[in-house]
Amino acid sequence: MSLDDRKLEVLRAIVEDYVATQEPVGSKALVERHQLGVSPATVRNDMAVLEEEGYIRQPHTSAGRVPTDLGYRLFVDRLSRVKPLSPAERRAIERFLAGAVDLDDVVHRTVRLLAQLTRHVAVVQYPSLSRSAVRHLELVPISTTRLLLVMITDTGRVEQRLVELPAPVGPDDVTELRRRCNEKLAGQKLADTPPLVQGLVDETAPERRTTVACLATVLLETLVERGEERVALAGTANLARASVLDFQGTLRPVLEALEEEVILLKLIGEVEPSTTRVRIGDENKIDNLRSTSVVSTGYGPGATIVGGLGVLGPTRMDYPGTIATVRAVARYMGDLLAQN
Structure with missing residues (x-):
């Protein structure tokens, strides 16, 4: 040697x-x-x-x-050699996540599981709308001049908006509108939809164009003007397990940073496919988190990354075990989304 x-x-x-x-x-x-x-x-x-x-x-x-x-x-x-998870740990992850009933449940189960397995703070980003595609658009008549627009994405996100129409519309017209919307937009990435929505208006007969233009305005708001990206957080109490020396004598700056959703998104967003990123201490760009380490990765169906997840803890961390757990949970979450 x-x-x-x-x-x-x-x-x-x-x-x-x-x-x-x-x-x-x-x-x-x-x-x-x-x-x-x-x-x-x-x-x-x-x-x-x-x-x-x-x-x-x-x-x-x-x-x-x-x-x-x-x-x-x-x-x-x-x-470090990444510790492979035991068959029992793999089965536990699979069983825990397989019971999820919808996307919210998947995210909340995942974030709780990550916090329990690693004993750190866990953060999971909801599938990003900017990386999603339209699976289906539903138009539900509420009255003759009001529709409920429901957009379901391929990542399980569901967005709902009310559409106020300028004139009454019959059931057959709603059926036809629904068919045209899905023909035009189903399977398309949300980012690619604006010209397609405009095409929907341009191809409409003049007498119905104001109705379709109203629907198009709400469609664009739903597809493009995406709301805040959302994250789920769990395991903040795990920070108390660490010694105060791990956080340079005070936990307060770390706890303050964890209250900011923008900071949480920065921590775990922007991860390349099949890459696990480990940022240690001063490598964190956020001042309040310079006493911590963050292990993060992307997840999604197949090779598509739709969001990030990860954990934050003291720099005195079991890196091999944490990296293995973060990777495994991301893989199972991606598999779940692929099945839905």
Whole structure:
């Protein structure tokens, strides 16, 4: 084993012990707990080099060391082996999510499950409308001059709007409108629909054009002027399990950041397909979260990413286990959406 490899093994041992015990790690404990094959003096020398290079630090005057953000980053990039989930864990995820009755239920089950399995704060973004396609449009007559427009997307989102019509419309006309809308828009990405909606108006006979124009206005609001992207959050109480030292002495800035939906979307949004992103400490762009780590990934049916999910916790995190859990839950959620 070359010197570099040995130092990496010492760093791996320090990270694993500190995550498990919450206690600074000394050279004697490392030699006792790990098969390093060298003396405590050699381990002390390796630790001195690791400290000099910024991978570990001494939090106070004890002999123990703790990893720095840089040390965790090296651990995640080069040293950690993602722990495969056990068959029992996989079955538990599958059973828990399979009982969901609709999209809201899927999201809420997923966020609770992630928080329970990782013991961190879990965040799940609802499928984004901007990445969804129209599955079906329903027009329900409420009166002769009022319709309920219901849009169902391929990701399970349901949006409803009232349409006030300028003149009475009969049941046959509503049926025809419904047919034309679905013919034109079903299967289309929401982002691609504006010219198709305009086409719907242009192709209408002049005597019915004002009615279709009213419907088109509401259709565009539903399809394009998407409401706020939504997120679900669970497991905030898990932060209390960590030591206050994990959060530089105070939890308040972290809790304040978690109340902002825009921040939560930034944390877990914009993830590339089949990529798990790990941001550690100062790598977080949000000041209040510089004492935390975030593990996030995208989810969706097949290769399509429709939203993000992830967990936030102290930098002293079981990275291999957390990464495996986040990936597995995202995969099951994608499978569920593909079946619906």
